[in-house]
Amino acid sequence: MHEAAIAKSILEIVGERLQSLGAHTNAQSVEVLFGEFRNVDPESVSFAFDSMRALFSGCSDCRLSINTVTAAAHCKDNHHQYRPQAENAYRCPTCGSGIGKLLQGEELDVVNVVIEIERPDKEKKQHARVGR
Amino acid sequence: MHESADEHAIERILGKNEEMADHNREHFKSLGACAFNLMSAPGAGKTSLLETTFKIAGGKFSSCVIEGDMVGDLDADRIKKVGVPVHQISTGRSCHLDAQMVARLLHAEPLEKADAIFIENVGNLVCPAEFPLGEHRRIVLLSVTEGDDKPIKYPVIFRNCDLVIFTKCDLLEHVDFNISEAIRHIEAINPAVKTMQISAKTGYGVEQWAAWLVSEISEFKQHLKSDKHVHHTAH
Ligand SMILES: Nc1nc2c(ncn2[C@@H]2O[C@H](COP(=O)(O)OP(=O)(O)O)[C@@H](O)[C@H]2O)c(=O)[nH]1
Ligand SMILES: [Mg+2]
Ligand SMILES: [Zn+2]
DSSP states (O other): OTHHHHHHHHHHHHHHHHHHTOSSEEEEEEEEEEETTSSOOHHHHHHHHHHHGGGSTTOTTOEEEEEEEOOEEEETTTOOEEOOOGGGTTOOTTTOOOEEEEEESOOEEEEEEEEEEEOOHHHHHHHHHHHO | OEEEEEEOOOEETTHHHHHHHHHHHHHHHHTTOEEEEEEESTTSSHHHHHHHHHHHHTTTSOEEEEEEESSOOHHHHHHHHTTOOEEEEEOTTOSSOOHHHHHHHHHHSOOOOOSEEEEEOOSOSSGGGGOOOSOSEEEEEEETTSOTTHHHHSHHHHHSOSEEEEEOGGGGGGSOOOHHHHHHHHHHHOTTOEEEEOOTTTOTTHHHHHHHHHHHHHHHHHHHHHHHHHHHHHO
16 A cells, blocks of 8 residues: 555655754654545554664654544535534535535644754764863 | 754655656646546546547547556557557556656656647555646546445545546446436535546447547647746746
8 A cells, every 4th residue: 555655755754854964863753644534544654654664764763653633624505614524425514515625634744853963972072071 | 962853844745746746747748748647446447448538539639648557568558559659657566656657757758749648547546646646637437336435435536636437337227326426425525526427338428528638638738828928928
């Protein structure tokens, strides 16, 4: 399934951010949003992420935290706000009309990466000297 | 000594695919070709529809086909037989085409100039929905043997398309497929969508489909012209 491609894309984004901060950086965690109106299965992405992360430098300890975003829609006719669900054929439970606009639920985003910066030895010494 | 940095910028996970799709879109434009992404479950009739279209309406516009298949080139051979240039992308284990695969093809084999490029995606109603390829229009085929509940089971692909074609309509009398119910389901998810009924076997509906293609192609070419015009006056 395409969940492996999603996990790989997340790791690539983390990798780019590590690189932009220079050497001696490790990712601690990455936080993502998956809208329920996207075709992504969180469990499969997690599994793929954990089996792939060691292949990306600085990512071998990176935790993936997934937040699912429930869908919210305005119905087409009366502009009620509701959660479109399969059991109602995605229609508004109040008036029965279909989705006009999806307000949320189509996210597929990286929202936060926590990075640990290890100071290289030289700088450590410098730091110590300044301290003395 | 450890420090922590929080990187808060929001980034689209499939942003790279979207950038590549934009790149492909420019390629298609430079060929003067309007690109159509055909998506469906395996066996819904994508290749058959193309064969019939070229046989019945092949004179109305020139075409070129990109075939995405997991293995083999059976579909590409079928298209070749009706005299339309075809380019094959073997996706291997991947269950969908992505924009990178199409870009690789565009760079490796220059495509023939054509009015329309048809991209036959890998048979699957889930994954292809997430990977735009640089197409101008997205088309989903739903055969009447699959059941009229499929739009409810696969809402994402039916929401993100411009046209739904009910295929194998010659079989309607043999199956319990309620077309108006299916249309109702699709319109609840995607109010702007168009729907059509076709049989590649009998040719039923192919004329309407060809007319839709002709009008999409001419609208696309109109846009191309005015784009160029804007460029000219700008410099
Ligand atoms: N009865 C009928 N069968 C069709 C029609 N279109 C395709 N088929 C059959 O459905 C099967 C799959 O068609 P194909 O075009 O290969 O589907 P694809 O996998 O979506 O490209 C083949 O056996 C076709 O002969 C149609 O309009 N009517
Ligand atoms: Mg086919
Ligand atoms: Zn309502």
